Structure formats: structure tokens, C-alpha cells
Amino acid sequence: MKKTIKILGLFALICFMISTLSSCSNDDDPTNNDFFAGTYKGSVSYTDDSTTVTKDNGSVFVTKIASGTKYNFAFSDGIPDLNGIEFEKQGDHTLIMIGSNGTSYIRIDNNELKIFYTKDGRTWTANCTR
Template sequence: MKTTFKILSLLLITVFMATSCSKDDDPADNDLFIGKYEGTISFKDTNDKDKDVSSTEGSVTVTKVGDNYSFNFSNGIPTIKDISMKKGDNNTIMFSDNGIGTITVTASKLSIAFTRDGQAWLADCKR
């Protein structure tokens, strides 16, 4: 009986792990994407060239409040705030508020190419 219970427990844990780490996860559905990603980041501001940050090593910390996400950059790069996550292909966020671009996020990778109000953020990061 103990052996059967152990085998069933291991089977359930395996099934749970396989379904919780699915490639079909979407940022709109869960908090899997919250955390720190590290890699190459940059920033351009057409209104104030002094704020520009050339491509450099840094990090982006993803946070969530309600249904809105924020992307907090290191190296003095401004935060991208209040991004509403809508379901999209391959975890890509679609924008509607004065912004254009994409943010593709998985449990292990974050790619940002986003422009809003004369400012442009780029990131190619991994966890």
C-alpha cells in the first residue's frame, strides 16, 4: 500500500510540474513571469539625449500589480509602467496606449522592443 501511494504521489507531482511549466503559459494568466531577467539593455530618448543608455549589460525586473505589469530597468533606464497584458501569440504583449512594439516574455527569456512618447527601450535578457 505504501509503495502504491508513493508511486501515485510521484506521478501526480510529475503531471503537475509538466502542466505548470507549459510553453502555452501566458502572462495574462499567471505570475510565472515575475522576477529578474539579466542581459543586454538599452534606452534612447529623442527629447533628451542625456538620458540615452547605450547597449550594455544590465537587468530588468518584472513586477505585477493587479493585471498591470511594470518593467524596472537597471543602469538608470526609466521604468515601463502599467502595461496591461492581453493574451497573445507566444506571450507577446499587444499595445494600445501611445506605445508601439512588443514585449515577449517566457519563464526564462524577456525580449523588449518598445517605443512610447519619443522614448525607446530594448532588452534581450534571460533568467
Template sequence: MKTMKMIGTLVVVSLMFMVACDKDTDPADRDLFVGTYEGTITFNGGGETIIDDDGKVTVTKVGSSYSFIFGSGIPDITGVRFEEGDDNVYVSIGDGLTGIRITASSLDIGVTNDEGTWTADCSR
């Protein structure tokens, strides 16, 4: 009985390892970008300018779209979709939301739309 339990555990662990190492898994599907990035963030819009050299941007994902939750009183950017560029760099697509480049370790934002202008030079 003890041997069967041990074999069963080994099979489960082996299957988990094989699934985790699947080369066909798109990095964006594994939520690599979700988390907090830190660095310089700015916003200019509505008659105000906010600059934070020690700012934070938290990236969340619901379905296939991302949200960028800023600290420091900067308005959030929501509903962002991405397409894969070179070397696992993803770039934002869509009206008024272009100008975001993200990897597992860096976030660069240069978005301008009717609401204002956001910039970020962050890493984690």
C-alpha cells in the same frame, strides 16, 4: 490520535497538490513573469542614450498590470497589460506600450513612445 493527525496532514497535502496542478490556471495568473531578467538593455530619449550589456530588468505585477523596473538609470515602463499569444508567449497591448514579449524564461522589449525607445534582450 497520532493516526488521525497523520491522515489529516495527508489530506491537506493532497488538496494542495490538486490545486497546484489545476490545468485551468492561466500561467499569467501564477505570476510566472515576475522576477529579474538579465541581458542587454538600452534606452534612447531626452537627449541621452544608455546601453548596458549586463543589464537587469525586474518585472513586478500589481493587479493585472506589470511594471518593468530597469537598472542602469533607464526609466521604468509601468502599467503594461498582456494578451496571450502562441506557446505561452505573452505580448503587450495598449497605447505606447506595444512591443514587449515575455515568457517565463525570456524578455524582449522594443517599445517606442513619446518618452523614448527601450530595448531589451534578456533571459533568466
């Protein structure tokens, strides 16, 4: 009986893992999901008064917060995160930062992330793909 329970438990775990891995796709579109989490890879940089970080092989982990319009951006390589950035949907598959202007711009879709964001003398940039 214990052996049967172990086998069934292992089978359930394998089924869960397969369904979890197959549901994570680069085709997920941040504009169409209530919850979104994805990693974009490419060049990232950060500059402030005393620090400059530039990486050609960096990454940005993007998560959509429960509000549905706010996103968090977790940068690699010790670059400070950007949190609570608000977006609006533009077209079918593109999000544009609310309040975009000549000095701050973030654009995200299912394949590409572009960031040029300045705040309080600090600058974040990213040119990444998934």
C-alpha cells in the same frame, strides 16, 4: 523557558526562509500566476533626446500588478521604468503587449523578455533571459 522559545523562534525563521527560497523559481511562468515578480538579465538600452544608455549586462525586474493583465518593468542602470503596460496571453506560456505594432513590442515568457518600446520620442529595448 526563554531558551526554548528562542530555539523554536529560530527554527520557525529557518523553516520560513527555506520555504520562501524554494518557492522562488526561474520556472515560474508570468502567464499562469496571479502575482509575478522576476529578474531578467541581458542587454538593455534607453534613448531620448539627451540621453543614451546601453548595457550588455543590465537587468529588468518585472512585476505583475494586481489587475492581472498589467505589468511594470524596472530597468537597471538609471533607465526609466515602464509601468502599467497591458498584456494578453498568447498560447500556453507567452504574453504579448496589447497594441503591439511595428514601433512597440514587448514579449515575455518564463525564460525570455524582449522589449522594443517607443513613446514620446523615447525608446526602451531589452533582450534578456532568466
